[in-house]
Structure formats: structure tokens, C-alpha cells
Amino acid sequence: MTNRFNDTPPITTDSDKKTVAATRVRMNELVMPNDTNPLGNLMGGRLLQWMDICSAISAQRHCNRNVVTISVDNVEFKSAIRLGEVVVIEAEVTRAFTSSMEVAMEAWAENLRTGERRLCTTSFYTFVSVDADGRPVPVPQIIPETDFEKERYEHAKDRREMRLKISRQNEEAQKRHGTRRREAGS
Numbered sequence: 001m002t003n004r005f006n007d008t009p010p011i012t013t014d015s016d017k018k019t020v021a022a023t024r025v026r027m028n029e030l031v032m033p034n035d036t037n038p039l040g041n042l043m044g045g046r047l048l049q050w051m052d053i054c055s056a057i058s059a060q061r062h063c064n065r066n067v068v069t070i071s072v073d074n075v076e077f078k079s080a081i082r083l084g085e086v087v088v089i090e091a092e093v094t095r096a097f098t099s100s101m102e103v104a105m106e107a108w109a110e111n112l113r114t115g116e117r118r119l120c121t122t123s124f125y126t127f128v129s130v131d132a133d134g135r136p137v138p139v140p141q142i143i144p145e146t147d148f149e150k151e152r153y154e155h156a157k158d159r160r161e162m163r164l165k166i167s168r169q170n171e172e173a174q175k176r177h178g179t180r181r182r183e184a185g186s
């Protein structure tokens with residue numbers, strides 16, 4: 001597990017200091033009985049909710065405004081997380097566009113008895129910065145510093161285009177589906 005989260009700089013509204021490092025959030029959650037399914041595993045929806053909260057904090061650290069989730073990328077649950085384990089979620093903004101920000105996340109499970117940590121899922125969530133009326137407002141640009149951050153920053157453009165393409169395809173499919181339902185009278 002990376003330890004770059006140990007030296008997150010303080011929150012800043014200074015646009016010259018809007019680094020990826022300044023957006024880092026590490027959140028810990030203990031898996032309780034109310035979070036699990038009948039097998040004693042963490043429910044996927046609960047993990048998505050915790051990831052949403054963690055990444056929203058990261059986005060707000062960047063833009064210093066309210067944000068709303070606009071999209072959640074593919075999430076795979078490769079390894080079950082058990083009752084009594086700790087979920088450690090790490091989030092950071094990879095790139096800011098006009099009003100939207102992409103946030104990268106890793107979710108780890110930690111066994112408190114053995115100290116073992118395993119990576120359970122990764123994803124990207126996208127947030128839009130909004131004003132008091134819920135309308136999009138511009139966000140500051142982010143400064144990628146390391147080679148890794150710079151590479152991820154470049155790739156964020158392609159991921160954004162893919163999301164917008166899927167969104168358009170979904171809208172078209174919904175329109176077609178709605179037309180067929182109306183034609184069928186349901």
C-alpha cells in the first residue's frame with residue numbers, strides 16, 4: 001500500500017498550490033454487521049457509498065465548493081471484504097476540466113489481526129462543482145507533479161471522452177426504449 005497519503009498538505013484555496021497531493025483523502029471504515037450480507041461480506045452498495053463520500057471530500061478539497069456525483073466508472077468486487085475488517089479508501093483528484101473533476105480511488109481491506117492489507121477495488125468517480133442553485137461552476141486547474149500523476153492526468157482526457165460517449169449512447173437507447181414502450185401502450 002502506498003504511503004504518500006501520510007504527508008497530505010493542508011487544504012488551500014490558493015490556485016498556485018492546487019496540487020494532486022492537496023486533494024488526498026484516506027478514509028477508514030470498520031465493517032459492522034449492518035454493512036454485510038447474510039454471508040458476512042461487505043455489501044457492494046455500502047462500499048460504493050463510502051467511496052462516494054471519500055472521493056467527494058477529495059473533489060471538494062480541490063474546488064472548495066459543493067460537488068455532486070455525475071458518474072461512477074466500472075467497479076469490480078474482486079475480493080470479498082469480511083465483517084470486522086477495516087476498509088481503507090484512498091482518493092485523489094487526477095484532473096480538473098471546466099466544472100468537472102475526475103477522482104481516482106483505491107479501496108483496500110485490512111485484517112486487524114494479521115495486519116494483512118489487500119487491494120479490493122479501484123475506480124474513478126466524476127464530480128461537478130455546483131453553486132447554491134445546483135448549476136455547474138468552473139473549478140481551478142490541477143497541477144500534476146510526479147511522473148505518475150502526469151501520465152494519469154494525460155489519460156484522464158481519454159477516460160472522460162469514453163464516459164461522455166457512453167452517456168450519449170445511454171440517452172439514445174433510453175429514447176428508443178421510451179418510444180417502443182409508448183408504441184406498445186405501456
Ligand SMILES: CC(C)(COP(=O)(O)OP(=O)(O)OC[C@H]1O[C@@H](n2cnc3c(N)ncnc32)[C@H](O)[C@@H]1OP(=O)(O)O)[C@@H](O)C(=O)NCCC(=O)NCCS
Nearest residue numbers: 068069070071097098099100126128134135136163164167
Ligand atoms: C451535474 C449537473 C449539475 C450537470 O448539469 P448539466 O446541465 O448536465 O451540465 P453539463 O452538461 O454542462 O455538464 C457539466 C459537466 O459534467 C460533465 N459530464 C456530463 N456527463 C458526464 C458523464 N456521464 N461523465 C462524466 N462527466 C460528465 C460535462 O462534461 C461537464 O464537464 P466540464 O464542465 O468539466 O466540461 C446535473 O446533471 C445534476 O444535477 N445531476 C444530478 C447530480 C446528482 O444528484 N448526483 C447524485 C446522484 S444520486
